[in-house]
Amino acid sequence: MTDDPDVFPCTRCGKAIYHAQTYCPHCGLELYPQGGDEVPAAPVIPAPRQPSFFRQCWRRLIGLEARENNLYLELLQRVNFNQERAQYLLDAERALAPEVSRSRLLTRVIAKLDGGG
Numbered sequence: 120m121t122d123d124p125d126v127f128p129c130t131r132c133g134k135a136i137y138h139a140q141t142y143c144p145h146c147g148l149e150l151y152p153q154g155g156d157e158v159p160a161a162p163v164i165p166a167p168r169q170p171s172f173f174r175q176c177w178r179r180l181i182g183l184e185a186r187e188n189n190l191y192l193e194l195l196q197r198v199n200f201n202q203e204r205a206q207y208l209l210d211a212e213r214a215l216a217p218e219v220s221r222s223r224l225l226t227r228v229i230a231k232l233d234g235g236g
């Protein structure tokens with residue numbers, strides 16, 4: 120080996136290569152492959168997947184159901200867990216307001232019970 124700074128060892132065979140050379144004269148390793156100076160393309164990072172429309176609807180539905188269940192539980196607490204009484208109140212309120220959603224119905228019944236009728 121030599122101390123010549125223009126000489127470096129081949130990464131494949133370890134023998135001396137001069138800087139001016141583009142390939143190893145001993146093993147033929149190509150030192151500057153075509154395109155080697157180009158900046159490698161950034162790795163493609165997949166964008167986080169947006170929840171599908173269906174999934175968003177489903178989540179909304181789950182949230183709605185959880186809300187309804189909570190409201191129904193609140194109603195049951197106010198009628199001492201008498202489900203017949205709760206259903207009677209809901210039916211009565213439904214007759215008054217046939218258009219409203221179930222959660223709105225529950226809210227109205229609870230409000231009436233809280234307000235003393």
Ligand SMILES: [Zn+2]
Nearest residue numbers: 129132143146
């Ligand atoms: Zn070599």
